Amino acid sequence: MYLRKLKLINFRNYHQLDLKLHPKMNVFIGDNAQGKTNILEAIYMTGTGKSFRTSKEREIIKMDKDKSYIHVEGEKKYTSVSVEIKLEENKKKQMKVNGVTLTKNVDLLSNVHVIVFSPEDLKLVKEGPVERRKFMDIEISNMKPRYYHQLGQYNRVLIQRNNLLKKIHHDRKYMATLDIWDEKLVELGTSIMKERIKFILRLNTLSRLLHRKITDNKENLEIKYMSNIKEVHDEERIQHYFHRDLKKVLDIDIQRGTTTVGPHRDDLGVYVNGIDIRIFGSQGQQRTSALALKLAEIELMKAETGEYPILLLDDVMSELDVKRQAFLVKSLRDIQTFITTTDLNALSTLNLEAKNIYYVEKATVRQNDEKDINELKSK
Structure with a gap:
């Protein structure tokens, strides 16, 4: 399966974000604390109903706001899928799949299959x-x-x-x-x-x-x-x-x-x-x-x-040597993958022709063209 679109409102440090996603590789580059991992966290929540970073949902809602919203649209083997999650302070989490309201978190699990791989997993x-x-x-x-x-x-x-x-x-x-x-x-x-x-x-x-x-x-x-x-x-x-x-x-x-x-x-x-x-x-x-x-x-x-799940690689490439990087990337050819990194040069094993590269700075996400990518790699 793969996701086509991601929409965030008042999620972590994002006021609003609308992204069109590549069906194979999506790379988010930027300094620490700019909002890269927040994107992966939102995607993970649409598959599991939970964050892989915190058990306190209030931390997910943007500071000084009382509501947060996540929406993804994607394609599965035989059907399209749309997942919406609304978080509101002091209220029960609201979840919808293809417009149908869910009452239990367990009902969300079989819709967007997602796996996260972070430096913590290496431990x-x-x-x-x-x-x-x-x-x-x-x-x-x-x-x-x-x-x-x-x-x-x-x-x-x-x-x-x-x-x-x-x-x-x-x-x-x-x-x-x-x-x-x-x-x-x-x-x-x-x-x-x-x-x-x-x-x-x-x-x-x-x-x-x-x-x-x-x-x-x-x-x-x-x-x-x-x-x-x-x-x-x-x-x-x-x-x-x-x-x-x-x-x-x-x-x-x-x-x-x-x-x-x-x-x-x-x-x-x-x-x-x-x-x-x-x-x-x-x-x-x-x-x-x-x-x-x-x-x-x-x-x-x-x-x-x-079908293959969506894979989220949160700053894990820099923790692997070149040989392990190459093996990992070779294994991901048929999988929609989201990668965060602070250094595009750390992704030297990736074939950048079949990917979207995004630059993230202060909760602003900009898709880079070839000139941007070359400049980033030369830094």
Whole structure:
């Protein structure tokens, strides 16, 4: 799929912006804090309903304004798509797809498929398990909106169980209702783990192949799903051992007032030639692995939805060496891509003939002609 038009009103530092977009490559160049990433953030929101930069929607509305508006028009494999999002201070977010009002964020997920790749993603391998769980949950949700719904339910049950544990710590009479929450936690948690297992198995196969290409067959990447529940082979065994482990750690959970077993504590193992590169890998190995994971994610979404997603590259090219840049760009030939950068020379591997180049300064976006591009490259 690809987007044709983007319209913003009072979004971040933009008063109003209307852009016609290239179906392949769109490059936004400018100094920091001029508004480049804001454009990518707006596009991401039309696909997910959320920002990849903040959980506070008030930050998205332009300072001194109380309303914000995003509108994109695009083409999918068999149909056109139009998405509108209106944000208003102290009011619920309004969303429309092809003029039809949506009541739930989950209903937005299957319309504009989008993946973001930023310098933070290059830290995916070496950061803590929270980041890797977030990676799994975002990507599975984008492909399967039902997972997003189940994850929300699981987190709500988890909060209820943790609150109950705190009450039990002070008064054991509350134990009577614990089994009810345990049953629901196991039911939802099992569904989440099943989807994660399937996702990681497919991700492992694709990322290993891509990683071999990037490293000229010198390194072998392996991704493992690391659950704190010992048996995660099939639904029946997951449920059995989830129940068992909840009972085994019950005294600890009551003392701490929190649930220490379940998918909210899981992680990914990332290995190169059998070595855990989260701990022992070089920066180059960690970045190569993160790149392979992101590219594999794109192929997974293509397999799941029947078309490539839109890719947002937020200042990531400058973080990669020339070899990794070239591999990334070669992989994007069939994908509409939005790139932000402070230095056009950092994009030396790009073929500029099939792209739109925009110069961004103080929330003003100007499409550059060939003369502008040559001047920018010479600086």
